């Protein structure tokens with residue numbers, strides 16, 4: 148371990164390890180398989196880079212992030228640490244050169260994209276000289292994770308071919324289920340698991356319940372006005388982002404929208420404005436990767452609930468990167484769930500739907516199994532209640548199972564629009580042999596200027612010599628994921644592999660499909676439970692990620708602070724709830740939203756079970772009256788030498804505060820005011836109500 152610390156100081160210039168790093172390195176140096184779960188920015192790479200320097204032989208690092216790969220290697224080389232990467236951006240000459248250097252022992256760290264294990268016996272050439280295998284973004288190997296990549300399944304086989312060297316798997320997000328899956332898929336032996344660093348102690352977590360978008364809008368504006376500092380607002384759709392941008396401007400909060408509909412220069416303008424603090428808030432779609440890392444963001448507000456707690460935590464985590472206190476708010480209404488359910492249903496259609504689609508296709512196909520249909524034409528053909536997206540997913544399932552082939556015949560027309568500027572392309576896509584560059588050039592030559600406004604291109608008629616038609620969609624996808632362009636297929640013919648195969652005989656992994664769907668739903672349930680929990684939200688999140696730092700209380704969430712908006716127990720069996728006592732002891736009525744009408748409050752109060760029914764909070768006027776009534780009750784209780792709750796319960800006083808009865812008759816209609824109490828205390832209470840006005 149002292150070698151490790153020396154390496155850390157001399158090679159990296161750090162004084163000491165960050166939480167989790169030391170334990171991980173110790174485990175790796177002891178030759179144990181190790182699973183490390185550290186959040187983004189927690190210093191994962193040190194966990195394998197230090198052992199790589201200390202151990203003899205080669206460390207192979209598997210990573211799917213091609214751009215990060217280059218950054219890491221550049222950083223290592225700048226420190227005179229021999230490292231190299233091999234991925235699709237290299238020519239075959241460059242690849243064999245780097246492989247040869249690795250085999251000769253001239254490289255300590257070799258970064259590989261998982262796909263590389265398919266080529267040129269990479270794994271068998273390296274067998275025997277690898278002392279450590281590091282699998283970064285290890286959650287990609289799990290089908291239950293949020294970012295499953297089939298190429299990762301090859302890593303397990305590659306590990307065997309390398310001679311099963313000690314292995315460290317690293318990820319920033321993994322639920323317990325995914326962790327088990329990582330260890331199983333990679334066949335780790337009795338792995339040491341290290342999970343730490345998820346607790347962002349400078350963040351305070353809030354949830355603001357609302358019934359609809361109008362209430363959310365009001366809460367959003369109020370929250371932004373009640374607090375200072377830069378803010379990021381997340382919304383689900385581009386439309387919502389634009390709408391909220393307009394709303395905030397209207398309310399005098401300088402803000403700009405940021406989503407995939409912007410081209411490079413627009414996006415850069417918005418980024419610059421935010422980075423230079425010319426605008427206060429940026430509004431972004433959840434799905435859109437944001438190239439903004441601003442350390443002094445003080446507020447992150449989600450206008451709608453994300454589909455997973457992983458996504459929520461990652462996005463909320465953009466607040467307070469500088470370590471200063473920051474607040475994160477989730478605006479939540481129950482229907483938020485439905486949009487995610489809709490997406491999940493579309494992505495994982497029911498077995499019966501897939502079979503119906505397949506039957507319909509078989510019926511329409513020619514005897515050779517050819518179906519000259521475009522995907523959008525399939526909708527009326529099938530005649531079921533499937534949505535276009537469900538059909539798309541069902542087709543993909545059938546394709547994966549080998550039951551159909553999509554894009555046969557002349558089905559190669561795509562519409563494509565360039566987003567990136569030539570300067571950005573030049574800067575970010577390097578290497579003359581890069582197939583991405585080749586494809587962009589070919590598209591430009593074919594489409595000319597219309598490439599930047601939107602062109603239709605037949606991939607079959609692109610200049611020869613670049614990626615074949617079958618390879619082009621993957622390259623287009625990759626370019627789209629980095630916002631270089633947007634594309635979609637205009638035409639895809641379809642053929643049935645074997646028209647004799649019946650729907651019942653399809654070789655589809657139905658159980659796996661159902662399990663993936665269930666996993667998605669359970670993630671959705673978890674984030675919704677987070678929204679509804681009355682327990683410590685920090686503890687909830689940390690338990691979800693399996694971080695042993697989880698506690699039952701904290702001083703940085705609305706539930707623990709007693710500031711939770713609405714749905715907090717208004718009264719609790721005749722004595723003030725903990726949260727109310729805390730709130731009162733602080734003497735703050737502060738920025739708490741007061742959105743409930745009397746009717747709602749009364750409705751909330753007259754319901755039965757306290758544990759299951761949502762509770763409403765009082766509006767400001769009712770709050771004042773409630774407090775005056777309680778003062779009067781204390782006086783009565785003192786005079787009569789009985790406990791206050793014997794006189795009236797808090798619940799009854801709260802209901803009186805909302806209903807404001809002005810006569811004994813009206814007062815008798817309030818729950819908890821019996822004849823005896825009416826006679827005894829009625830006038831006294833009415834006096835308080837009249838006095839309050």
Ligand SMILES: [Zn+2]
Pocket residue numbers: 682683684685686699700701702703704705706707708
């Ligand atoms: Zn808490």
